[in-house]
Amino acid sequence: MKRTHLSIVISAMLICPCLFAGAADTTEPDRDYRRAIIRPSLVRLKPGRQQKFKIIISPRYLQPAYVAEKVKWSVNNIPGGNKKLGTIDTTGLYAAPAKAPKPHEIHICAEVEAANNRYLWATVLIGNPDPPYKLIRTWSEPKESPTYLEDPHGIGLDKDGNLLIADRGNSRVMRFTSQGKFLGYIGLDSGREPGKFSEPRVVLTDSQGRIWVSDSKADEPRIQAFTHKGKFIRTFAHKGVLPGQLLRAHGMDFDSRQRLFVVDVDNFRVNVYNQSGEFLYSWGKPGLQAGEFNAPHGIMVDPSDDVFVSNYYGPTQKFDPNGNLLFAFAYADPPDGPLGFHSISGDQWGNVYMTVRNRIVKYNNNGDYITAWSLADPDDGPSWIAVADDGTVYCLFGGQNRGGAQVFAPQ
Numbered sequence: 141m142k143r144t145h146l147s148i149v150i151s152a153m154l155i156c157p158c159l160f161a162g163a164a165d166t167t168e169p170d171r172d173y174r175r176a177i178i179r180p181s182l183v184r185l186k187p188g189r190q191q192k193f194k195i196i197i198s199p200r201y202l203q204p205a206y207v208a209e210k211v212k213w214s215v216n217n218i219p220g221g222n223k224k225l226g227t228i229d230t231t232g233l234y235a236a237p238a239k240a241p242k243p244h245e246i247h248i249c250a251e252v253e254a255a256n257n258r259y260l261w262a263t264v265l266i267g268n269p270d271p272p273y274k275l276i277r278t279w280s281e282p283k284e285s286p287t288y289l290e291d292p293h294g295i296g297l298d299k300d301g302n303l304l305i306a307d308r309g310n311s312r313v314m315r316f317t318s319q320g321k322f323l324g325y326i327g328l329d330s331g332r333e334p335g336k337f338s339e340p341r342v343v344l345t346d347s348q349g350r351i352w353v354s355d356s357k358a359d360e361p362r363i364q365a366f367t368h369k370g371k372f373i374r375t376f377a378h379k380g381v382l383p384g385q386l387l388r389a390h391g392m393d394f395d396s397r398q399r400l401f402v403v404d405v406d407n408f409r410v411n412v413y414n415q416s417g418e419f420l421y422s423w424g425k426p427g428l429q430a431g432e433f434n435a436p437h438g439i440m441v442d443p444s445d446d447v448f449v450s451n452y453y454g455p456t457q458k459f460d461p462n463g464n465l466l467f468a469f470a471y472a473d474p475p476d477g478p479l480g481f482h483s484i485s486g487d488q489w490g491n492v493y494m495t496v497r498n499r500i501v502k503y504n505n506n507g508d509y510i511t512a513w514s515l516a517d518p519d520d521g522p523s524w525i526a527v528a529d530d531g532t533v534y535c536l537f538g539g540q541n542r543g544g545a546q547v548f549a550p551q
Contacts (some may be wrong), residue, residue: 174256181506185236212251240266243550247489257444263504270511273548279320280544284423287322289543294342294524295536301350306340326370335372354389362386376417384419391439406434423463431465438484441492450481469507483524495522
């Protein structure tokens with residue numbers, strides 16, 4: 141019986157070795173791969189109090205974790221901090237200011253050259269309240285206007301701080317000032333030819349000011365690139381399920397090497413391209429287990445090149461640049477909690493902003509909940525958000541036969 145059983149197993153391995161690939165995997169671990177974490181990651185302090193922070197280098201293959209010694213500490217990117225925001229010394233000891241600043245959300249920044257994720261952040265809230273955001277501006281386009289937003293889906297910022305809006309309903313991408321003044325169109329309006337749009341979804345700008353748009357063209361490339369002035373450059377990524385192809389291109393973002401990361405809702409994966417539109421690699425598959433995708437919609441790459449992907453039904457997951465899962469957070473919490481995670485954006489400190497129902501929810505880079513706030517009009521649902529370097533949040537909305545933007549500033 142034993143010989144018969146063994147012969148069956150051997151035959152199966154010869155016929156379909158892929159079934160046993162996991163058992164025979166002899167891949168060498170990356171002994172030089174070093175990730176760092178910051179502890180604690182979220183602290184509430186009273187004015188004048190102190191808190192010690194540390195950087196832990198995670199254990200490598202057959203080696204223990206240890207505390208990093210060479211760390212460059214700063215407060216809101218100010219080396220050593222200052223009197224207004226608080227100070228931090230070379231050992232990571234932070235001293236809160238004597239008076240709570242405005243905003244009272246402070247970012248402890250650490251740079252660790254020894255780690256693959258070079259930049260890390262912790263959040264300090266001076267006092268007890270969650271950080272508030274104030275509505276400072278709202279604008280919308282009337283229905284009779286030629287620039288009326290029929291079904292706005294994506295919002296981004298150009299290199300001059302103007303707003304770029306992808307209007308899926310009118311099949312066009314438009315540029316406005318932050319005050320809502322119309323400046324012109326990107327590309328050649330609606331159509332299937334290169335440089336034209338058919339249900340554009342997301343628009344963003346790279347480090348050189350070029351504008352990138354994810355589209356829904358039938359059987360045509362899904363991504364298009366334009367100059368800052370709106371002149372067509374190239375299109376790439378055909379419709380399909382093969383490597384490098386896209387079914388429903390949605391969220392997009394760039395890493396520090398200017399590689400483009402694109403979420404594909406219907407292929408349940410992330411595709412990565414270079415600046416020329418050449419496909420590099422992808423990861424992901426449908427499912428409910430760790431690292432799998434359940435209708436992925438948004439993507440954000442932080443300054444350390446770690447990648448956040450929001451599943452529409454939750455949770456949001458953080459990966460390293462190669463698609464290795466780090467952790468998950470922002471789980472669905474019905475009936476009153478977060479549900480329906482649509483878009484995701486980030487700021488210079490790696491914070492994560494997401495649109496959920498009629499609210500915007502903010503987490504820090506470590507998945508800690510920071511705050512949440514609602515749009516000014518509860519009938520307006522947030523579609524997409526973009527965050528400027530100064531922390532201003534631009535939220536695109538559509539509802540009540542109108543579309544526009546609401547602008548929030550941290551207080």
